[in-house]
Amino acid sequence: MDSNRNYQFYYYQIYGLTLRTNRALPSLVSASSDALVNVYIEINGETDQELLPMAFIVDYSYDWHTENKSDGAYIHLCYHSDYGKLALEINSIGNKIKVDWENSRLKEVTALLVGGGVLGCAMRLQGILCLHANVVAVGQYAIAIVGEKGAGKSTTTAALAKRGYPILSDDVAALKQDGNTFFAQPGYPRLRLCESAIHTLYGSEKGLEKIFQPLNKRYVELTTERNASAWKFQSEPLSLAAIYILEPRQEELTNPSIEPVSAVTALMNLMMHRSANFLKLERKNQAREWEAFSQIASSVPIRRVKRPNDLSKLPELCDAIINDAESILAIRV
Known part of the structure; x- marks a missing residue:
């Protein structure tokens, strides 16, 4: 090779x-x-x-x-x-x-x-930490949106992208440690969306490339133009400020809510949502990964997000996430 x-x-x-x-x-x-x-x-x-x-x-x-x-x-x-x-x-x-x-x-x-x-x-x-997550820039910091396959990570990310929040990565959150800080790394300038989310947030799926998967998803291109008002790509790493775990949508809910989780619960969720979770590392690498995720769980605010099964509630969901993230950043500053 x-x-x-x-x-x-x-x-x-x-x-x-x-x-x-x-x-x-x-x-x-x-x-x-x-x-x-x-x-x-x-x-x-x-x-x-x-x-x-x-x-x-x-x-x-x-x-x-x-x-x-x-x-x-x-x-x-x-x-x-x-x-x-x-x-x-x-x-x-x-x-x-x-x-x-x-x-x-x-x-x-x-x-x-x-x-x-x-x-x-x-x-x-x-030895690089990876989460099955999307990453969005809020100011000069990054937030990660975590969830099971089909939980709505890309749809939530797209709703934030439409509002002008730049996207670092879709589906993979690669985290590199520098001292006590973890930096989210940029992926590539595309976002994968199902057709219902495209219709709600972007427009027509016509001309959008279909993804190699048995899913009804297509690629939406992101721009590196700094003056763009929406659908922007963040090409530089940013410090990770918060992680939001999307719980399964609930029919009985009418509005989204966000609540903190304990460090122990956060660690279990981070380990469960690792990229390539089928991979079993050697024991010393497992220990190193566990230690790093433990540090994230104890130093980075991690929230549980509950929301209704209703795309029309996306604006309220975005408001809740951004308001919470901004309150976290206000304390950091």
Whole structure:
């Protein structure tokens, strides 16, 4: 993988990592070729452009397993159907990823690479804290929105983006520690939204790229223009000021509410919402991860968010989150 023979290399910055790939990957932020590379990615495969992309195939299966090699346990992730496949291998220390694909597209490879299952694995193997969360900038600080799959993280994030709050990342919150402070790292300038949220918050889904997943989601592009009034991307890391855990929507509620949680409950929730939660780290790395999350749970305000099952209540939900975040920031300042 490290041989330069017959390759042109491309460099990207995401989640505080520099990636080096042998294929150009759409929608990622370019990095300098002089940057220290954290993850080397080798992509092998071709496609028939006349075929439908796998994003339109919903009947596929997914599996993962580990393989012991001389230098440690490798993680294998595979998405496959009668139509094609995407197979990924991550080495034992998370700095090399190999991708083999059939009848797919590079944009689908990109979608899988940047998700929590792949780069989340790589980062956790490298000792980087990762949450299954979205990250939003409020002033000069970041807040993370955590929740189960389908909890509404992206919809809530989009409602804040429409109000002008910049987005650091979607689906993955990569946190790097500097002393007693944890910095949320920027992802890439896109947000994944289901069609109902697009209709409510953005407009028409026409022309928006469909995501490689058996979900009715599409990408909304974010801008780096500083003067933009909405849908902005925050390209620099920010100090993490608060974490909001979205509880399941409740039919009986009429208005959202926010309440603090204890450090013990917060720690359990953080561990439960790690990216690539299927990954079992070596004991010393597990202990290091537990210690870091314990520090976050005891030093960063963590809130439980209850809300009704009603998209029309999104403005009230945004008000509640922003008002709470601003009260936290007022104390910090």
